[in-house]
Structures are given as structure tokens and as C-alpha cells.
Amino acid sequence: MKLGDLFNHIPKLSPVELTALEYEVSRLQDEEVAKEEFVGLSDHTREFLQTNAVLSANATKNRYINILPFDETRVILSSSKKEGSDYINANYIQGYNHTKEYIAAQASTFYGSQNIIRPDPSVMKDAFNPNNSWKNREGAGLPFDFNRVPLSKGSMGNTYINASFVGCLGRTAEYILTQHPLADTSMDFWKMMLERHVNVLVVLGSVEEEDEYWPDSEPLEWYEEDITVTLTDRDEFKNIKASNLEIESDMNESHQALTMFQISNWPSDGTTPNDHFTIIELIENIHEIKTGLVAVHTAAGHEEASGVFAVLCSLIPYISVSSKINVMEAVRRTNQQRPGCITTRDQYEYIYETIIASLSDKKRQ
Template sequence: MSRRDQPLRAFLGAGPSPGQLRQEFQDIKVQAIAFRQQQGFSTEAGARKENIKKNRYKDILPYDQTRVILNLRTDEGQTDYINASFIEGLYRKRCYIATQGPLAHTLLDFWCMIWEYEVKVVAMACREVEMGKKKCERYWPLEQEPLQIGPFSILQLKEQELNPDVIVRTLRVSFQQEERPLTHLQYVAWPDRGIPDNYGHFLEMIEHMRLKQGEDSAPICVHCSAGCGRTGVICTLEHVRHLLLQQSVPPDFSIFNIVLAMRKQRPSAVQTLEQYEFLYQAVAELFRAALAPGAYENLTEEHFGASRAHAGAAPQDERHLCCGDASPRGPPSPCPSTGRGKAPLYSLKPPGLMASPQKKAPSSPRHEYTDSYEDLGSSSCGGYSPITSPTSGLGYNFRIRKPKGPRDPPAEWTRL
């Protein structure tokens, strides 16, 4: 067994039980809240009077310490606020932008963010309307019908199906005589607070994101409706995929640590137990594919060694932060880093990644997840209200029975 394969085989051999995953997920919530309180993380910008209406959900506000700041403002009434958070990746502090689905009156803010941070790929994990409720304003144009948002002109050049669950749109964005390409991927079969029902289709979207991102150092923009649950799942899987391509899966690889680190940067990232369990299964699919014969034949040590030499070694204190250690200097990286700088090409995919495109995600009894949906508490002050001890069955901030917030309670979903 090669040293490179050992973390993958160790993960596949661990096989945590549903009870262990439930406890892990509970511990993530407790530790994320403790980190926020210890480090004094705040949500003051999102709670300001001039910004409060820019939030789709009153209990999902970005941390001031990790929020995306809009320096490019094209309208006199704009502030520097958008409900979006930077999430650190393997080589960059701004690897992902996790954001809510734009509202009708935040479309300009959204496109200012995309342009200012030179976003090349946008991944959308929701529909515009779900279960009769508006979840996201359409911010892209219909085919051959340009969309004008303030000074931004957006044109759709092509729309096609990547697979039955994913739509890929090729857009062209124009601003002040400059044009840029943008790839828009939309997963249309993912229920709010639920999970995809097909590993292969979902992982194919993750692969396509990296293929289109290439070596570009700009952040990948990921959103669902609130920008936390489904968004967190995509960011986590994309990060693990990047670790595989870099052959940088650490010996102590842990989904727990990755999700916990993301929660320290974006509130409620990976929002439900069901989503957390799906992550384990999806990562297992990735690792099994990577262990298939010949999976790494194109990923030569020479290729990656050159990349790491170019990037340089990460400071030891930053690698320590990756493991969840609280530090006053800011949130940890989702996973141990081997350096900073541009990553190599991402089109080098292990054979077998799409080997089981029809494999379905397991469906668990719905009653197990009815109450596994978090309430982050009062948004006006960004506070949290623990309602029971960390060792009890409910833990912190569980909603009891039917949620009272703007989102619908989990229900049996049918493909729209």
C-alpha cells in the first residue's frame, strides 16, 4: 500500500455508524458556536438598518471577519455589504465565495461581486422556485436575450445538460467596454435541506467546476438559497476533490475538521445531519474511484512537485489552524495546506470517477431528519441561544417539530 493511498483506505475502513455521525454533527455545531464566542466573531454589518433587507433569511448573516466586501459600487445607494462569505481552500484564503441566492434588489450587488473578484465559475444548488416558494432571483439571461443589471450586460451564449440533474450555461459579462466569460452550473434536483439522489451526477458537476476553473486563482462562487446547507456540501466536496488531484489528502483526513472549519467561516455550512451523512458517502465514492487501478497515472509526482515548489511551503502555524485550533488571527483553513499560489490544471481526473453515475444516494426515513434543522437564533444581534447541553440528544439550536422560519420543513420531494 502506498503512503498516498493510506489516508483514503483508512477513511474507507473506518465506517462510522449513523449514531457516530449524528454525534459528530452535533459536536460540529457546539464547537462552531464556542469558536464564534471565544473569538468574538460578529455579524454587525448584516444586521445594520441599511443592510438588513439584503438578507434573504434573517437568521443567516455572514461573519464580519470573513464577509465579502464590495469595493466596486456602481449605484449611489449601494453599501459595501452582500450576504456572502469567503471560504479558504488548499492554497488560497479566498478559494470560495459562499453566498445566498440573490434577491430582486440585490442583483446589482451580486454582479458587482462577481466582477470585482473576477469570478469565472458560479455553482447554483437550487431552483428559482421550490415548493411554491421563491428561493432565488434569476440573475442570468434567457438564451439570446441579453440581461441588463445596472451597468452589467449579461448574454447567454449556450445552455446544455451536463447530465439529467445539471444544467451548464456559458455566459458573457460586459462592463465598461470589457468582456469576460462565465460558466454557470445549476443543480436542479437538490431539495432544500435534503441531498442529491444521485452521486454520479453530483460528482460530475464537481468535476466540471474544476475543469472550467482551470488554473484561475479567482474564487469559485457557490450558492443555494441561504448559502449555507447545500452550498457547504458543494464547497466541501470540491475541496476534497482538489486534495485528491494534488495528492495532498493528509494522514489525519477528517470530514469533521473540514466542515467545522467551514462553519467558522460561513454560519451553518452543511446545515443538516442528512447532508453531513451524504458527504461521507460522496467522499467514499471519490476515494474508491481514486484507488481504482490506474487512477493516478496522469497525476505524476513531477507535475505536482513543480506546482508545490512554485507555491512554497505553508507556515507551520497555518497548518496547525487547519486542525480546528482556535486562533485570534482568523478562521482555519478547511484542511492542511501544502503551500500557496496557483494549483496545477484540474482536468486531470482519476479514471473511474464517473464509474457509477446511476448509483443512488441512500434514502433514510424522513422522520429521522424532521428536526435536524438549525435555528441560528436572533439575527438582529447575530446571537445564539443554546437550549440544552452539548451531550443531550438535541444539542444547540435545534428546532423542535415544525420550523418557524422562512424555510419549509423537510417533506417528501418529487422531481419538479
């Protein structure tokens, strides 16, 4: 059996009728059911060999006896002169458009027992390029090459910024998921907003004053690119700060009005908010005013929050025009376009719970 055949044996992801959504969430309260759906795979692996993993010369390199790489997809090292073995407990994982988009590996004994999944640098060459890597915030996710957002020209004359085009419901990009700008990349960030005609920006979490990259009473100016960002109005409602900004470049004779929403009470530890209705109201407001791409980033570097918000921002309007919804497929698509977007069961269930809250709200109206 070939590796590619594995994916033909995986059950297709089916949409759920909106009328059955509450039942679907109650079904997910079962630990085993939730685990199976979140992982998205049943046990279709028994026909794949693991002969290299159980060789006596390699067995001592395995942390657990039941978590072993398949021969067909294992990562092969150049042979060690000391040990004469090319074995490591790691597998290549198929991604969106690439057969080797991720490496799933066990953690080394020095760092502890948590299994990790890391993107393969071979499909993130721009992010790992030494000329670009200084632009990446420590701990932030990295963009794939195939859907990164290129600048016409940014800092140091290159086109790189840590940002990805993401479409949760299909191939059409609706969002830019990015990192909180560094002090040295804030000009690139505003240039991206200008070049990509972004008129809605969402910041998830509270931001320390020294990390604020937007203007207050005085405009911010970057003479290198002749970019000016000016605050024109500010309001606050239900833990959400709304700022109206104007971005201008006389050099390119371009102008962009942008509304920035900051959800200050979004948790900074990777968990989800207790509130559903404020998020629903904000998403409805966003869809009333957005004219193009919506940019999203977190304040604390947790990529998961951006992914959760983007999926909700796609699905909540969708339930007004469709009788079915496929949360699992939307999550899968989002993770394929920006690594580490939705990684926990809590985040997955929060998406379901918020959609149900939105449905309940519509029934009352």
C-alpha cells in the first residue's frame, strides 16, 4: 500500500446541518469523539511498515514504543559516522500543496516529552532566509512561500513580511494573518495595509504601551517610504477599542482609510474568551464595513487566536445564507495556510459554541 493511498481511506469531511449543530457540540463532549474529529483521522495506518523504527540499532532513539515513524515517510538523516545510522523518530507530513510540508517529530530527551510538529523550512525558504529572518518575532508563526504576502519593497530593500494570505472557506483569500509588528518592521506593516487595500485590522489582546505601533495624538511618519499614519477618531465599546486611521503615501499618491479593532480582553495564554456575543457583534460590524482583505494579528504572539477569529469571521456570515456548515473543513483549510492557527480542543469547541450562540441570537430577532 502506497502512502498516497492513505489519504483515499480517510473519511471525507461532511458539512453539518445548522439544525443539528447543537447536537454536534453535545456529541463532542465525549472525549473520544472530540479527539477523533479534531485529529481528523481514524486508524488507517496498520498496513504501513515501521521496520526501521524497531531495529535494535535505532530502538533506543524512540521515546515511546507506540509512537514510531513509517518507513515510507520517515525523515532520513545523513548517516552519523559515530553511530552509522540515518534514523530519527520523525515523519514528513503532507500539507496543502506539498507532499513534505511538515515534519512531525518527538522532542529530544533534553527538552522533555512533548511531541512537536514543525513546518519544513524547505517550504518556508523566504521566512528562513537570513536576510529576512530578523523580521520574524520570536515565537511567532512563519508564512509558507506559496501564500506569503509580498511587499513591493520593504525594509532593507526586500519584499518579505511575516504575513500570509488565508481563505478559510476556499481558495480565495479573505484575510491576512500576520504577526504583531516589531519596532523595525512597523513601516513594512503599514505599507502592507496600504498596498493590499486593507480597511479593517483586528488586534487580539492587550498591548503594552511600548509595543503600540499605531499613532495616538501625533501622526507617525516614515520618511524612507514617505508613509504617514494618522488617527482621526477613537471609540470604545464592550472591551473593544475602535480607531479610525488614515494611511497616506505622497510618493505613490496612495491613500487608505482603515478601522482598527482591538479586543483587549482576548486571553494572552492561547485560551479563548468567555464572551461570545461581543465577538459576534464585532464580526457583524466588520462585514458591514469591510471592502477587501481583513488583517488579523495577536498581541502576545499566539497564532491560535488569529486562526480562531478568522474561521469565525468566515462562518458566522455564512450561516445566514446556508443551511449547512463545515467547521472541521474551515479549520483544516486555515491550518494549511498558516501554521499553528488552531491547535487545541478548547479553541475548536469555542468556534462551535460561538456559532451556536449566533444562531440562537438570530432566532430571537
